[in-house]
Each structure stands twice: as structure tokens, then as C-alpha cells.
Amino acid sequence: MIDKPDYQLSRNAFGRLVLxxxxxxxxxxxxxxxxxxxxxxxxxxxxxxxxxxxxxWIDRLSDLPDGLRMLVEADLASREFIPEIKCINDVSSFVTPSTWRVETDRGSTSFVLKGEEDIRRLTPPALLIADSHGIQFLIRDRFALDSHSRKLLDRFL
Incomplete structure (x- = not known):
């Protein structure tokens, strides 16, 4: 049985969370x-x-009562923006800086990769790519990308 948290969350008149x-x-x-x-x-x-x-501290989000969980999830969603790259259509150059045209879970976009050091390896096979404005793009599984995307990506790894 999950214990009920020993606090309550609500929003104040300005929309900020209050514990x-x-x-x-x-x-x-x-x-x-x-x-x-x-x-x-x-x-x-x-x-x-x-x-x-x-x-x-929340051990597991799903353990929270629905009302609390929805407040926390809504606040996280409003602050977190990490589009997931599904396909790499084109790169302007194989030297950096280069402009990448990609398809993400949020639509098509392009960004500038300043240097190879802006591609971080996470728990294999995930990658996190930071663009020139600091926006983070996630590749959850680089081996699941189509062959064209993998070929372009491999030139930078």
C-alpha cells in the first residue's frame, strides 16, 4: 500500500505551486x-x-494521488522542452558549425550544431544534442533511426 504524502500542493493566484x-x-x-x-x-x-x-521528494510519480500528480506533471511539462529527433533529413556540412534539418516528435525544424562536443552520449544508445541556442534534442535510440539518418549522424560521432 502506498502512503499518502505528508503535504498538499496547490496553485496560488499567480499560478505558482505552493506546498x-x-x-x-x-x-x-x-x-x-x-x-x-x-x-x-x-x-x-x-x-x-x-x-x-x-x-x-517523490519516489515515483505514479504513486501520487491523481490531483497531486496532475499538478506536478503540468508544472514539469510547462518547463521541460526536449524534442525527440525521429529523422535527420540533411546537414549543411560535415564540419561544424553546421545546420541540421530534422523531424522531431513536435514537427520539422532546423538548428545549428556548433561543435561535435555538443553531442552528448547518454545511457547507450541515447544521445542528447544541444543547438547553438541551448535547446536540447534527444535521440532516444540512435540505432532505431533510418539508415540515412544514422549515416549522417555517424559522421559527427
């Missing part, structure tokens, strides 16, 4: 932060107060 402990103490401006956003997004979520300290 209220059972003793009545409140913490304004709560920000949920995933410990492992790519490899285990539903496990290990810290609720951080406005001074940067952890106020509460």
Missing part, C-alpha cells in the same frame, strides 16, 4: 525537478523551494 506541510508550514514557488529526466522520468522528483533547497 503546505501537515503542520501548516507553507512553501511558495515550488519547482519540481526530475533526478533522471531522460532515463527514468517518472522516478525521483525533488520539490525545490524558492531558495533552492529540497522541500519534499
Amino acid at each position: 503546505t506541510e501537515m503542520d501548516g508550514e507553507t512553501h511558495e514557488g515550488i519547482i519540481p525537478v526530475r533526478a533522471f529526466p531522460i532515463t527514468a522520468p517518472d522516478y525521483g522528483i525533488a520539490l525545490i523551494g524558492q531558495h533552492g533547497h529540497e522541500v519534499a
